[in-house]
Amino acid sequence: MNIWLTMILGGLLTYGMRLSFIYLFGRFEIPEVIRRALRFVPPAVLSAIVIPELLMPSGTLDFSLGNHRLLAGAVAILVAAWTKNTLLTILVGMAALTIFQFVF
Amino acid sequence: MNRRTKSFLAGVRAEFPLLVGVFPFGLIYGALALESGLSAAPAQMMSSIVFAGSSQFVAAQMIHQSAPGLIIVLTIAVVNMRHLLYSASIAPYIEHLPTRWKTLLAYLLVDEVYATTIIHYEEDGFTPTSHWFFLGAGLALWTTWQVGTALGIFLGTAIPASWPLDFALPLTFIAMVTPVLKDYPVVAAAVSAGAVALIAYSLPFKLGLILAALIGIFVGTYLENRKSAKETL
Numbered sequence: 001m002n003i004w005l006t007m008i009l010g011g012l013l014t015y016g017m018r019l020s021f022i023y024l025f026g027r028f029e030i031p032e033v034i035r036r037a038l039r040f041v042p043p044a045v046l047s048a049i050v051i052p053e054l055l056m057p058s059g060t061l062d063f064s065l066g067n068h069r070l071l072a073g074a075v076a077i078l079v080a081a082w083t084k085n086t087l088l089t090i091l092v093g094m095a096a097l098t099i100f101q102f103v104f
Numbered sequence: 105m106n107r108r109t110k111s112f113l114a115g116v117r118a119e120f121p122l123l124v125g126v127f128p129f130g131l132i133y134g135a136l137a138l139e140s141g142l143s144a145a146p147a148q149m150m151s152s153i154v155f156a157g158s159s160q161f162v163a164a165q166m167i168h169q170s171a172p173g174l175i176i177v178l179t180i181a182v183v184n185m186r187h188l189l190y191s192a193s194i195a196p197y198i199e200h201l202p203t204r205w206k207t208l209l210a211y212l213l214v215d216e217v218y219a220t221t222i223i224h225y226e227e228d229g230f231t232p233t234s235h236w237f238f239l240g241a242g243l244a245l246w247t248t249w250q251v252g253t254a255l256g257i258f259l260g261t262a263i264p265a266s267w268p269l270d271f272a273l274p275l276t277f278i279a280m281v282t283p284v285l286k287d288y289p290v291v292a293a294a295v296s297a298g299a300v301a302l303i304a305y306s307l308p309f310k311l312g313l314i315l316a317a318l319i320g321i322f323v324g325t326y327l328e329n330r331k332s333a334k335e336t337l
Binding site: 002003004005006007008009010011013014015017018019020021022023024025026030033034035036037038039040041042043044045046047048049050051052053054055056059061069072073076077080081084085086087089090091093094097098101 | 120121122124125142146149150153154155156158159163167173176177180181184185186187188189190191192193194195196198199206207209210211213215218219222268271272274275276277278279280281282283284285289290291293294295296297298299300301302305312313316317318319320321322324325328329
């Protein structure tokens with residue numbers, strides 16, 4: 001398949017999924033249980049992305065001190081919990097990773 | 105300054121800190137897309153046609169491995185399945201808008217825009233102009249992603265591979281998720297989703313991600329129902 005066609009089909013499917021419920025909402029009654037479940041979408045999806053990035057940076061579980069991403073991630077979580085400041089969290093996290101890579 | 109402009113600029117401002125993480129991620133995407141054998145035009149256009157970071161990385165890798173087009177299309181769709189959840193989650197807040205707004209906002213509904221906008225809706229409720237906030241956040245992210253991609257394509261291999269720029273993205277997600285962890289159903293949702301993501305990591309097409317998200321959502325909802333059942337007794 002041509003590269004452009006591949007991108008256009010992939011893009012259309014992605015857009016279709018983003019539009020899906022936005023388009024359907026109001027046309028159907030959404031059950032109460034689903035409405036309540038939606039509150040858990042951000043923490044569930046974001047953790048499912050982040051946790052493997054921290055614990056399996058090279059594809060296998062790594063709890064050692066040599067896992068710089070885990071250490072820097074832990075620092076970032078503390079900064080985020082304490083300050084609730086996105087910019088600071090990213091900057092301190094990047095600085096921490098750089099320092100850990102340099103030191104260990 | 106009228107209310108629409110104010111709301112729009114508030115969206116841009118709220119998105120700004122996340123852009124610090126998104127921009128370097130765009131740089132890496134641009135550089136990696138060229139390395140994968142894509143030429144500059146499709147590499148750049150993928151950022152507006154597909155417009156979903158992680159799936160663009162996977163697609164570029166698969167193009168490099170000369171995977172069949174149909175498999176690449178399906179993989180993009182599976183990696184982006186979480187957008188279904190975002191769509192369902194944001195839908196009640198923009199239900200009243202005309203279709204042209206819905207079609208535009210849906211296009212902008214990527215991770216970082218969703219996270220900023222849903223927090224805005226959940227905290228401030230919705231006002232007659234809050235879709236302008238959504239638009240501001242979305243366009244700020246979109247522009248940053250296009251410029252980041254372009255610069256990545258331009259710089260290409262001049263970006264040292266040893267720079268851990270890709271870590272900026274998990275950091276933005278950490279910054280978004282940590283402040284939300286306020287009660288135990290939410291914490292349980294996050295922890296169980298994280299645990300399943302680790303266990304299911306080796307599933308093909310990043311299916312582990314969507315499985316982990318669904319289980320996390322289920323655990324959170326279950327615990328909250330139990331909690332509220334106890335409180336009403």
